[in-house]
Amino acid sequence: MNAAIQSKISYSDTLKARKAHLSGLINLVKPKSGKTTKIETMTIAAIKAEISVIEQQLAKRS
Template identity: 50%
Template sequence: MNKQPQNSASWSDTLKIRKAHLNALLKTIDARPGKTSQIQTLTINAIKAEMAHIESQLNRRK
């Protein structure tokens, strides 16, 4: 296995940063009801699923 450098962020911190990044992406996507394309809808659903997965990983680490 590869060792992480000592000054690297913890796995929980990495997950929190990833979740914040995904949140920012959701805000970037202009998702008005009735005005979203199919690709936007799929993208939003994929981001939300990834965020739910990250949240479950964070809850497991508590």
Template identity: 50%
Template sequence: MNATTQNSSSLSETLKERRAHLTALLKIVDTNIGKSTATQKLTITAIKAEMGLIEQKLKIRK
């Protein structure tokens, strides 16, 4: 994000868009067919952690 100030509605919209993007990425990476590699597991864990952080930020903004 750039250093300009954003109002809370645009920041909330940015967080919602980020959450939607991460959800789409999770669907791509989280394939239940066959074995998951260690990289896939780490990626899935990182995406879920980021989504949790976004959820916390959105709850604060409400």
């Protein structure tokens, strides 16, 4: 019987990867022209809030 493969990635590494992913999403969502829609503004605000939470969690761990 084969043993299940377990991930050795730490929670801090997971948070860092998640933060990098969200930062990339912000770059995709940012409008290229000067006009922004409400949806874009709200999406960017939500992503920035999530990044802030991740940074707080990382600060607690270090």
